[in-house]
Amino acid sequence: MPLAFNIESRCGEARCGRLLTPHGEVETPVFMPVGTLATVKAVPQETLEELGAQLVLANTYHLYLRPGVEAVCEIGGLHAFMGWERALLTDSGGFQVFSLSPLRQLSEAGVEFRSHLDGSKHTLTPESATDAQVHLGADIIMAFDECTEYPAPRERAKESLELTLRWAARSKERFEEKKHEVPWRANDLKGKTQALFGIVQGGMYMDLRRESAGRTVELGFDGYAIGGLSVGEPRALTFETLSATLPLLPQDRPRYVMGVGTPEEIVEYAAMGVDMMDCVLPTRAARHGLLYTSEGRVNIKNAAYARDERPLDPGCGCRVCARYSRAYLRHLYASGEPLAQVLNSLHNLAHYLDTMRAVRHSIKLGDLSGLLSGVRARVNSKA
Amino acid sequence: MPLAFNIESRCGEARCGRLLTPHGEVETPVFMPVGTLATVKAVPQETLEELGAQLVLANTYHLYLRPGVEAVCEIGGLHAFMGWERALLTDSGGFQVFSLSPLRQLSEAGVEFRSHLDGSKHTLTPESATDAQVHLGADIIMAFDECTEYPAPRERAKESLELTLRWAARSKERFEEKKHEVPWRANDLKGKTQALFGIVQGGMYMDLRRESAGRTVELGFDGYAIGGLSVGEPRALTFETLSATLPLLPQDRPRYVMGVGTPEEIVEYAAMGVDMMDCVLPTRAARHGLLYTSEGRVNIKNAAYARDERPLDPGCGCRVCARYSRAYLRHLYASGEPLAQVLNSLHNLAHYLDTMRAVRHSIKLGDLSGLLSGVRARVNSKA
Numbered sequence: 212m213p214l215a216f217n218i219e220s221r222c223g224e225a226r227c228g229r230l231l232t233p234h235g236e237v238e239t240p241v242f243m244p245v246g247t248l249a250t251v252k253a254v255p256q257e258t259l260e261e262l263g264a265q266l267v268l269a270n271t272y273h274l275y276l277r278p279g280v281e282a283v284c285e286i287g288g289l290h291a292f293m294g295w296e297r298a299l300l301t302d303s304g305g306f307q308v309f310s311l312s313p314l315r316q317l318s319e320a321g322v323e324f325r326s327h328l329d330g331s332k333h334t335l336t337p338e339s340a341t342d343a344q345v346h347l348g349a350d351i352i353m354a355f356d357e358c359t360e361y362p363a364p365r366e367r368a369k370e371s372l373e374l375t376l377r378w379a380a381r382s383k384e385r386f387e388e389k390k391h392e393v394p395w396r397a398n399d400l401k402g403k404t405q406a407l408f409g410i411v412q413g414g415m416y417m418d419l420r421r422e423s424a425g426r427t428v429e430l431g432f433d434g435y436a437i438g439g440l441s442v443g444e445p446r447a448l449t450f451e452t453l454s455a456t457l458p459l460l461p462q463d464r465p466r467y468v469m470g471v472g473t474p475e476e477i478v479e480y481a482a483m484g485v486d487m488m489d490c491v492l493p494t495r496a497a498r499h500g501l502l503y504t505s506e507g508r509v510n511i512k513n514a515a516y517a518r519d520e521r522p523l524d525p526g527c528g529c530r531v532c533a534r535y536s537r538a539y540l541r542h543l544y545a546s547g548e549p550l551a552q553v554l555n556s557l558h559n560l561a562h563y564l565d566t567m568r569a570v571r572h573s574i575k576l577g578d579l580s581g582l583l584s585g586v587r588a589r590v591n592s593k594a
Numbered sequence: 595m596p597l598a599f600n601i602e603s604r605c606g607e608a609r610c611g612r613l614l615t616p617h618g619e620v621e622t623p624v625f626m627p628v629g630t631l632a633t634v635k636a637v638p639q640e641t642l643e644e645l646g647a648q649l650v651l652a653n654t655y656h657l658y659l660r661p662g663v664e665a666v667c668e669i670g671g672l673h674a675f676m677g678w679e680r681a682l683l684t685d686s687g688g689f690q691v692f693s694l695s696p697l698r699q700l701s702e703a704g705v706e707f708r709s710h711l712d713g714s715k716h717t718l719t720p721e722s723a724t725d726a727q728v729h730l731g732a733d734i735i736m737a738f739d740e741c742t743e744y745p746a747p748r749e750r751a752k753e754s755l756e757l758t759l760r761w762a763a764r765s766k767e768r769f770e771e772k773k774h775e776v777p778w779r780a781n782d783l784k785g786k787t788q789a790l791f792g793i794v795q796g797g798m799y800m801d802l803r804r805e806s807a808g809r810t811v812e813l814g815f816d817g818y819a820i821g822g823l824s825v826g827e828p829r830a831l832t833f834e835t836l837s838a839t840l841p842l843l844p845q846d847r848p849r850y851v852m853g854v855g856t857p858e859e860i861v862e863y864a865a866m867g868v869d870m871m872d873c874v875l876p877t878r879a880a881r882h883g884l885l886y887t888s889e890g891r892v893n894i895k896n897a898a899y900a901r902d903e904r905p906l907d908p909g910c911g912c913r914v915c916a917r918y919s920r921a922y923l924r925h926l927y928a929s930g931e932p933l934a935q936v937l938n939s940l941h942n943l944a945h946y947l948d949t950m951r952a953v954r955h956s957i958k959l960g961d962l963s964g965l966l967s968g969v970r971a972r973v974n975s976k977a
Contacts, residue, residue, distance in 0.1 A: 253932040534677040549636035
C-alpha cells in the first residue's frame with residue numbers, strides 16, 4: 212500500500228491518525244491550504260511550515276496551463292519546483308474544467324475545453340489527467356471525475372456518476388501503467404509511488420451517493436474523496452450527503468471531502484469522520500478583508516477598526532496577532548497595500564490550521580463536545 | 595544632542611559609525627528601505643528585521659492623506675502603528691507634493707495641493723509639515739523643502755534654494771516649539787525628542803550647492819541631507835554635486851543623500867562619505883521582475899529562466915536564494931502571483947542591505963578598493 216494510514220484515536224465517528232506519504236507524515240484530520248499555481252496565494256513556503264501546514268493542494272488544471280506539466284516534471288516534480296518538501300496533493304482538473312473553462316464539450320472520452328487564459332483548445336481525459344498528475348508528482352493524486360452540478364435532475368446525476376465510475380476505472384488502469392514515471396529524484400524515494408484516490412459523486416440523491424460509494428470502493432483506491440459538495444447546495448444537504456456516504460467508505464482508508472468549508476464546518480465534518488479537507492476560503496476571504504477569529508468574523512475594512520489598537524484575535528498566537536493592531540491591518544487593506552494580503556492570509560490560515568489542531572487534540576482526549584458546542588454557538592449567533 | 599553619532603572607522607572619505615536614535619542604534623553607512631504608507635511594500639516587519647534593516651523611511655505626504663496623522667498619533671506614533679521597534683525616518687512631504695500632486699500652488703507660506711487619491715485640497719507649510727512629522731513620531735524628521743526640478747535655470751535654482759532656506763529656519767523654529775508633542779509612550783523614551791535634519795538644494799549649480807550647504811549648516815541641524823538629486827540628471831552630475839557639497843557638511847554629523855540609488859551607486863556614495871541613503875528601487879524593481887544579484891541584473895520574466903533550476907543568486911544567503919529556483923520565481927512572476935512580489939522584494943532588499951553590510955565591513959578593514967572595482971566592473975559590463 213503506497214499510503215499507510217494509522218488511526219490512533221477515535222471519538223464517536225471522528226478519528227485521529229497518521230498518513231504516511233512519501234514526503235512525510237500527515238496528522239489527520241488535516242486541513243490542506245490550496246496552492247492553486249504551486250503557491251498558496253501571498254504565503255511563502257517557509258511561512259506555511261511555520262504555521263504547521265502538512266499537506267498542500269495544487270490544481271492540475273492551472274498547472275497544466277501554466278507553467279505546463281513538462282516544465283514541472285523536468286525539474287523533478289512539484290516538490291522541487293515549489294521548494295516544498297512536505298506532502299502535496301493534486302486534484303484531477305475535472306472540477307476546474309467545469310467551473311473555469313468558458314467552453315467545454317463532454318464526451319465518453321473526456322473533456323475538450325478552452326483555456327480561461329488565452330482561449331486555446333485542450334483535452335483532458337482520465338488518461339491524460341492521470342499522466343499529468345503522475346508527472347507533476349504530488350504524493351496523492353485524484354481520479355478524473357465529472358463534478359455534478361447543483362441542482363441536477365436525478366437522471367443527470369445518475370449518468371454523471373456512471374461516467375465518473377467509468378473514468379475512475381480508466382484513471383486507475385492508467386495509473387498502474389504510468390506510476391513509475393513519477394519524477395522524484397531523491398534516493399530515498401526510489402521505487403516509491405503516489406497514492407490514487409477515487410471520488411464519490413451522485414448529486415444530492417442519497418441512494419445514488421450510496422451506489423457511487425459502494426462501486427467506487429469496489430474499484431479499490433488508496434483513499435476516497437466525496438466530491439460534488441459545496442457547489443451551492445444548502446448546508447443541511449451537505450450534512451445529509453456526508454452522513455449517507457461516510458459509513459460506506461472503508462474505515463481503514465482516508466476520507467477526503469473536497470472544497471470545504473468554513474472554520475465551523477471543518478470541525479463538524481471532522482466530527483463526522485472526515486480525515487482530509489481543503490478550501491480556498493481562508494486565503495480568498497483574506498484577500499477580501501474577511502478575517503476569521505476565535506470571536507467570530509472580522510471585516511477588517513470596517514471604519515470602526517481605524518483606531519483599534521487591539522490585536523485582530525487576542526486568542527490567536529500567530530505572527531500577525533502577536534505584532535499588528537487592527538488599526539494597522541485596516542490601514543493596509545484600505546490602502547490596497549500588498550502586505551494586507553500577506554498578513555490576512557497568514558492569519559486566516561493560522562486560524563484554520565489551529566482549529567484542526569484543536570480538533571485532533573480533542574479527539575485524542577476523547578471529547579469533541581466542547582469544540583462542537585463552541586462552533587455551533589458561533590454559527591447560531593450569526594443566524 | 596538628540597542624535598549621537600559616533601564615527602568609529604574611516605577609509606578615505608568613507609566613514610563607518612553608529613547613530614544612536616531613541617529607537618535603537620543604526621550602523622552607518624545605512625541603506626533605508628522605503629515604507630511609503632508605513633509598510634515596505636509586500637514585506638512584513640519581521641522579515642525586515644531578519645534582513646537586518648535598521649532604519650526605515652516612511653512618507654509624510656502619503657501618511658498625511660491616509661490614514662491621517664491623527665490616527666497614527668493617537669495610537670502612539672508610527673512605531674506603535676506599524677509594529678516596528680527599530681528606528682524610523684519621515685521625509686517632509688515636499689518631494690511628494692511636487693512629484694505626485696496633480697495641481698499645486700507654491701507661495702512663501704507653503705504649498706497648496708490636491709490629493710492624488712481623491713482630488714481634495716490640502717496645504718503643507720514648514721509648520722504643518724513639522725507638526726505632522728512630530729505627531730507621526732519617527733526618530734529622524736526632515737525640514738520642509740522645495741525639491742528643485744531638473745533641469746532648472748540658475749535663477750530658478752537660486753530662488754528655490756532661498757525659499758528652502760527660509761522654510762528650513764521656519765521648520766527648525768516650529769520643531770523647537772513642538773518637539774515635546776512626540777507621541778511616544780514608552781517610559782524609557784520620556785523626555786526624548788526626535789532629530790531634525792536640514793536639506794541642501796541648489797540644482798546642478800556647484801556654487802549654489804556650496805552656498806546652500808554653508809547656510810543650512812549655519813542654521814544648525816542634527817544632520818544634513820542632500821536633496822534634489824536622482825531627479826533625472828546624468829549620473830556624472832550627481833557625483834559632481836556630491837563632491838561639491840559633502841566637504842562643506844560637518845564631519846561629525848550624519849550626511850544623508852535622499853532617493854538614491856542603484857546597488858552600485860550606493861557603494862560609490864558611501865565611499866564619498868555619505869552615511870545614509872534611501873531608495874524605492876529595490877522594491878519597485880522587484881515588482882517589475884528586475885532582480886539584483888552579485889552577478890548583475892536578472893530580468894526574471896525572461897523565458898530563458900523557465901527551466902532554470904539554479905537559485906537566483908548563488909552568492910546570496912537570503913531565504914529566497916536558499917529555497918527557490920529561478921524557474922519558480924519566473925513562474926510566479928509570469929502568473930501574476932502575489933508571492934512574486936513578496937519574494938522578489940525580499941531578495942532585492944537582502945541584496946541592498948548585504949551590499950551596505952559589505953561596505954561597512956570594508957571600511958572597518960580600511961580598504962574599499964575591492965568593492966569599488968567590483969561595482970565599477972559591473973557598471974562597465976552593462977555599458
